[in-house]
Amino acid sequence: MTAQLSGAGPVPVAPPPDGGPRKRRARPDRSVWEGPPSPAGQLGKGVVLTLLVLAVLFPMWSVVVTSLASRETISETGGMVVVPREFDPSAYVTIFNGGQITQAVWISTLVTVLGTAVSLVLTVLAAYGLSRPGSVAHRGLLFFFLLTFLIFPGLVPSYLVVTGLGLKDSIWSLILPSAISVFNLVVIRAFFMNVPGELVDSARIDGAGEFRILWTIMLPLSKAVVAVVGLFYAVGYWNAYFNSVLYIDDNDKFPIQRVLQTYILGGQSPAVSGASFNIPGVTAYPPTLAVKMAVVVVTVLPAVIVYPFVQRHFTKGVITGAVKG
Structure with a gap:
């Protein structure tokens, strides 16, 4: 705190004694984890969810494509097929x-x-x-x-x-x-x-x-x-x-x-x-x-x-x- 004197600059004033009124910081209305995520947090969530979805869909996609693959396609890939080439419903x-x-x-x-x-x-x-x-x-x-x-x-x-x-x-x-x-x-x-x-x-x-x-x-x-x-x-x-x-x-x-x-x-x-x-x-x-x-x-x-x-x-x-x- 400061006080203004005539012909002089501001003079510092001592803080209030103990027990005096003090200014408190305003507390937030909600916790940190309840607030909206930051842009970086949203990006991270999107990346994690995308990876989880791909981890589930990729094996299912490979199973479906392999079940519809021809003998030549399975022989060329040597196992599970990822990229479909021919449609063969014989299985x-x-x-x-x-x-x-x-x-x-x-x-x-x-x-x-x-x-x-x-x-x-x-x-x-x-x-x-x-x-x-x-x-x-x-x-x-x-x-x-x-x-x-x-x-x-x-x-x-x-x-x-x-x-x-x-x-x-x-x-x-x-x-x-x-x-x-x-x-x-x-x-x-x-x-x-x-x-x-x-x-x-x-x-x-x-x-x-x-x-x-x-x-x-x-x-x-x-x-x-x-x-x-x-x-x-x-x-x-x-x-x-x-x-x-x-x-x-x-x-x-x-x-x-x-x-x-x-x-x-x-x-x-x-x-x-x-x-x-x-x-x-x-x-x-x-x-x-x-x-x-x-x-x-x-x-x-x-x-x-x-x-x-x-x-x-x-x-x-x-x-x-x-x-x-």
């Missing part, structure tokens, strides 16, 4: 012309559709029952389900139970052992518990039973959660192959993932039927590598097609069902 015609791969696709589709339906029904019913405080053996059953997070019975007891029930070499051996996921059950139960109790009480006053309340009130409000859980179940059933290794011995009942594991990791040649084709220009058996990549495409394609239709429910369903409760 897809081969795997869908009958044989084990066609049967495996049908088995996987049946297991996925039937297993998802069974799992959703059982999970929703169990979650609704465990979300009602006055239900029979509420705490004991909830503890029983949550105990599976910590204790797994093991492969040998599971195998003995499945074989003892006569499910060996049956598609039910691919569905029932993993019919209920406790994580999905907890998510749906948490959402049901967050539904206002007034809605349930008003329905009971109108004479609605538990199944009517579940069908007309709970399920319409939980479309997002059920859609996400259904996606989890469907992808899990489609991608599962370990249960088929344990319980399926018949080659005609192998799911597509078991066939893919046998061909890719086992190094076996695909067992397909049909050496001649009914389309112009396709008269010889396609390259083995192209057939293997076609099986990979067929294995991945259903999840890629279904996911965009459920994506809009994904974040809402998981957050709504998991944050509270």
Whole structure:
């Protein structure tokens, strides 16, 4: 601080004594990480995200191009093809012309559709029952389900139970052992518990039973959660192959993932039927590598097609069902 004297320059003034009013620096309204990123930060994020997208798309692109490549193109490149040169669909015609791969696709589709339906029904019913405080053996059953997070019975007891029930070499051996996921059950139960109790009480006053309340009130409000859980179940059933290794011995009942594991990791040649084709220009058996990549495409394609239709429910369903409760 300074003071102005007549005929003299500014004279410095001593600062205020301790305890006097001091000027404080204004604190920012938001934290540094909550503010808008700098241009350098935006550029860095764009570069990182671009590299991540390329790291995911490049292998998929190479698999698709190789599955559609001709024998000459694969021979020239010596393996996986990156730049497409010729369009040769003989690999897809081969795997869908009958044989084990066609049967495996049908088995996987049946297991996925039937297993998802069974799992959703059982999970929703169990979650609704465990979300009602006055239900029979509420705490004991909830503890029983949550105990599976910590204790797994093991492969040998599971195998003995499945074989003892006569499910060996049956598609039910691919569905029932993993019919209920406790994580999905907890998510749906948490959402049901967050539904206002007034809605349930008003329905009971109108004479609605538990199944009517579940069908007309709970399920319409939980479309997002059920859609996400259904996606989890469907992808899990489609991608599962370990249960088929344990319980399926018949080659005609192998799911597509078991066939893919046998061909890719086992190094076996695909067992397909049909050496001649009914389309112009396709008269010889396609390259083995192209057939293997076609099986990979067929294995991945259903999840890629279904996911965009459920994506809009994904974040809402998981957050709504998991944050509270």
